[in-house]
Amino acid sequence: MQYQSRDQIPERYRWDLSSMCKDDKDFERQLEGAKAFPAKLAAYRGRVSASAEDLLAYLRLVDESSVTLDRLGNYADRQADVDTRVAKYQVYSDQVMGLEVETEEACSWFSAELLGMADEKLAAFFAEEPGLEHYRRAVERELRMRPHRLSAPEEAILARTGDSAAQPERVFSQLNNADLTFTDATDAQGKKHPVTHGSFINLERSHDRVLRKSAFDSVYASYGAHRNTCAGLLAAQVKQLKFFADSRHYKDALEYRLDANEVPTSVYDNLVGAVNENLGALHSYASLRKSVLGVDELHFWDMYVPLVDSVDLTYTYEEAWELILKALEPLGENYLTIVREGLERRWIDVYETPGKRSGAYSSGSYGTNPVILTSFNGSLDDVFTLAHEMGHSVHTYLSCHAQSPTYSDYPIFVAEVASTLNEALLSHYLLEHTADPAAHAYVLNNFVESFRATLYRQCMFAEFERNVNEMNADGRGVTADALCKRWGELNAQYFGDAVVVDDGICLEWARIPHFYYGYYVYQYATSYAAAIAISNRILTEGAPAVEEYLGCLKGGSSKPPIELLRDAGVDMATPKPVEDALAYFSRLIDRLRDEL
Known part of the structure; x- marks a missing residue:
């Protein structure tokens, strides 16, 4: 459905941001109050290592400032995203970003002071002040970063670079969403x-x-x-990653980014290695697609059309949610109650309007309702997108209700499991409840496509991102020509001889916003493998598997992500979940070939 302005959209299809700020005046009032945080936090310098009471007070103030700034940033960014042409909310977003940088700088001394304390003294603090026990994991996470922390003045310099480091992504967003x-x-x-x-x-x-x-x-x-502009922005992105990796004494940007989430780089290597060893199934799918479509040459504009042309599955927004709720029934009534609350309390901004940010996401912060941005057009893909983003929102809801602000945020490595598991359950439901043979083949094709788009495609993205960072680290130019060449090579490698690698597809890297998130995309692929494993457990084992899975979602950041997923029954420290998922994909291809 096309709307020319937000005023044309009924209120029930526009998200409610009032749990963040009542209105713009409330935002401005809260922002003014938040400006006191940097001075308050800086006042604890030299005190946290002298007093257990002051260490506890400081850590609690950090929690308070984080909650407030997250809420304000969420409001500003969400308002900016519904119309990227409105300068007011860009200013709001810039103001919050500036205050976040100032606050981070005001805390930049903390690591050096904490790491300078003798282990015996810190142990005595924990014994003296029982309230510190809550922060034990947070403190231990800080201590494990000892080899990568700098002196207080150096940390202050790094903190001041936060705003400029965010510019490549922000400028790309403006180019992509407002200007193009x-x-x-x-x-x-x-x-x-x-x-x-x-x-x-x-x-x-x-x-x-x-x-x-x-x-x-x-x-x-x-x-x-705009190829050269896009290349310049991506080059700026990888340069700032290298700057931080070098400054913090990491081997490379990959180790720097994964270590922040307590994920070993072997997980990345396992993913790329397993996928590259199992490209035959994807090549087989490309050949099947070429044959079924009956084309002399298969191009990338042929890669999304359903292989069953007699089925046109479209849904109203209400029909989409009726279907999703049925598909998610294996997760239990408590889960469904949260989903219904999201629908009733207007968590979702549904339709596209001029200037609205492209794509879809879920965003949330402690003490607020999670919200979802999407541009619903009624396709089956749009239904899957709603299920995906609601998985994120329920994860946020569960984590924020189960954990304190200290541990309510969750690692991205686990986050994408919550979303892709919902997609897997939706696929299973559709395959079980679609009687018409043509429609069943259509749904099966859609499931195969989700594997291709998430496990294979996102792994290809991950391989490309690592290559681009290596280009920069080795002193090779991150130019438009070099990026197009590498993107073309990877498409040929992944899809095989059945697909023609056109000049146009070699530019695809230029439209991928996730390359500005710093080694984010690999987690879509690993999470998809984990989601397939956990969803199969839920469907076969029922309530016990559900309980373990929801416990994982409630865990926030209270454990490393590898441990959280182990609690849900899958070990991502090994290549087995990826290999099992790829073997499942191969079986789906055989099944699809039989049905077409």
């Missing part, structure tokens, strides 16, 4: 179709091949016109 436009696509009958970030994939799913190619050419012509 696409020419209309033309179908086989000469009819024009608007191309937007929200409509692109739906156009690529059309059975009209002329329309698919036209939309593809439209999108990549726009990115091609």
Whole structure:
């Protein structure tokens, strides 16, 4: 559904941000009060190592400041995202970012002071002040970073770089969401179709091949016109990662980013290695797609169209949620109650409008309702997106209700399990309850596509991201030509000889916002493998597996992510979950071939 302004959208389809701030005046009032945090925190310098009472008071103040700034940042960013053209909320976001940097700088001395304490003295503090026990894991996490912490003045310098380090992602977002436009696509009958970030994939799913190619050419012509700008922004992103990795004495940017989440780099290596050893199934799927579509050449504008052309599954927003709630029943009534609360309390911003940020996400902070941004068009993909993002939101809800602010945030490594598990359950439900053979083959094809798009594709993204960081580390130029060349090589490697690697697809890297999140994308792939394993446990074992899984979601950051997932029955420290998922994908391909 297309709306030209938010005023046209009924209130029930627009998210409610009042749990963050009642309105802009409330935001400005709270922001003014939050400006006192840097001075208050800095006043504890020299005191936390002298007094157990002051150490506890400081840690509690850090929690308070984090909750407040997270809430304010969430409000500003969410308001900015519904219309990226509105300067007011960009200013709000900048103001919060500036205060966050100032607050971080005001705390920059803490690590050095804590690490300078003798172990015996710190142990005595814990014995003297019982309230400190709550912070034991937080303190131990700080102590494990001892080899990577700098002196207080050096930490202050690094803290002051926070705002500038965030600029590559923020500038890319402005370019991608506010400035880039696409020419209309033309179908086989000469009819024009608007191309937007929200409509692109739906156009690529059309059975009209002329329309698919036209939309593809439209999108990549726009990115091609900005290829050098996009390359410059990505180069700036990897340079700032290298700066922080070098400054903190890490081997490379990969180790730097994964260590922050307590994930060993072997997990990354296991993923890429396992996928590269099992590319045959993806090559087989590409060949099957070429055969079923009956094309002389399979291009990347042919990769999203369903292989069953007699089925057109579309849903209203209400129908989508009716389906999702049925699919999530194996997770139990407590889980479903939270989902219904989200629908009733308007957690979701549903429809696309001009200037609205592209894509979909869930965001939340302690003490507020989690919220979801999406651009619902009624496709089956859109239904899966809602299920995916609600998985994140329920995770946030459970973690924030089970944990204190200290441990309510959760590692990304676990976060994507919560979302992709919902997708897996939705796929299982559809396959079990779709009687029509053509529709069943359509759903099976969609499940296969989710594997391709999440496990294989995100692993390819991860491999590319590591390559780009290596280009920069080795002194090779991170140029548009180099990026296009490597992207083309990876597409040829992953998809095999059945697919033509066009010049347009070689620009695809330029439209991926996740490359600005710093080694984020690999977690989609690892989480998909974990989600497949856990969802199968839930469907076969029932309540005990559900209880263990929800316990994982409630864990927040109270344990390392590898341990949290072990509690849910999957060990991501080994390649086995990825290998098992890839073997499952191969069986799905065989099943799909039989049904087509």
